[in-house]
Amino acid sequence: MRILSVGAFALTVMATPVLALDSGDTMQAWAGASPTEKDNLLRKLDAGSGGDASRERVRSCLDDTSHATGHSNLPISEVAKACSEQSARENI
Secondary structure, eight states, rough: HHHHHHHHHHHHHHOOOOOOOOOTTHHHHHHHHHHHHHHHHHHHHHHTTOOOHHHHHHHHHHHHHSTTTTTTSSSSHHHHHHHHHHHHHHHO
């Protein structure tokens, strides 16, 4: 009986959709996201249009901002836009 309970639990966990990181999420969600989730969101936001170097600068900016006091409730999309603009200025 115990094996059935463990099996049912495992199936439930596997069938539950994983909530992906979204641009409307807060910087607190960014701080807790996996590297894969962060990469996927950066691709969605097209923050990597300047190549790997640009994507890494934007990601670094987002990582730094996610740990800054008072920034945890900011939407990722707004911070990503500011980070992309900063990256573009640094790339000139």
